[in-house]
Amino acid sequence: ANRPICYACLNRFRADHVRRLLAEEKGELSSLEEQVIESLREQESVSANVNEQFERQLTFGERVSDRLASFGGSWSFLIIFVIVAVGWMFINTVILTQRPFDAYPFILLNLLLSCLAAIQAPVILMSQNRQESKDRLRSEYDYRVNLKAELEVRLLHTKMDQLLTHQWQRLLEIQELQMELMEDVANRRNDARRPEDGE
Numbered sequence: 648a649n650r651p652i653c654y655a656c657l658n659r660f661r662a663d664h665v666r667r668l669l670a671e672e673k674g675e676l677s678s679l680e681e682q683v684i685e686s687l688r689e690q691e692s693v694s695a696n697v698n699e700q701f702e703r704q705l706t707f708g709e710r711v712s713d714r715l716a717s718f719g720g721s722w723s724f725l726i727i728f729v730i731v732a733v734g735w736m737f738i739n740t741v742i743l744t745q746r747p748f749d750a751y752p753f754i755l756l757n758l759l760l761s762c763l764a765a766i767q768a769p770v771i772l773m774s775q776n777r778q779e780s781k782d783r784l785r786s787e788y789d790y791r792v793n794l795k796a797e798l799e800v801r802l803l804h805t806k807m808d809q810l811l812t813h814q815w816q817r818l819l820e821i822q823e824l825q826m827e828l829m830e831d832v833a834n835r836r837n838d839a840r841r842p843e844d845g846e
Contacts, residue, residue, distance in 0.1 A: 658689070662684050662685070665684055665798050665801075665802075680794060684798075686795060697781065698781075701781045701784060709773070709777060712773050712774055713774050713777065715767075715770050715774075716767075716770050716773075716774035716775075717774075720771070732756065735756050739751075739753065
């Protein structure tokens with residue numbers, strides 16, 4: 648009954664056991680859970696660098712829009728924006744007082760700023776949508792890693808329980824043998840004393 652079992656068979660048994668446990672607990676398994684069970688069977692890692700994987704699938708336009716959105720939300724952009732706006736107003740009100748290219752209400756500056764806002768808003772929205780997709784992918788990987796860790800802990804608990812039960816049985820057997828040996832020694836000692844008592 649205690650024959651050796653190959654490592655692949657043990658992993659297959661573990662995966663089937665985990666599948667049964669999860670099916671009992673939830674009713675049916677999702678594709679993510681199936682992937683985790685498969686990784687248990689194959690003894691492979693489910694963790695991955697989500698950032699690298701996500702960056703690999705981005706197109707050139709998506710990378711450019713992410714960089715533009717990143718720059719548009721930085722202090723550098725804000726400082727450059729203030730310098731350009733103040734410079735524009737200074738040039739048109741102080742330096743070019745006779746023939747300014749954009750007189751006081753600064754209509755051309757307003758047009759440029761409106762165009763900038765019209766372009767910047769969709770770029771930021773696209774970048775936020777990609778960030779949301781990246782967050783969703785990260786949460787899937789976190790779920791996989793957490794599920795596998797939980798299953799591994801369950802397997803370790805099962806192994807520990809089996810080891811404790813097995814060791815307990817062995818300890819009981821050893822204790823019984825020791826008791827028998829002690830009785831044997833006591834009987835021999837008593838037998839050895841009886842002839843002395845008879846003399």
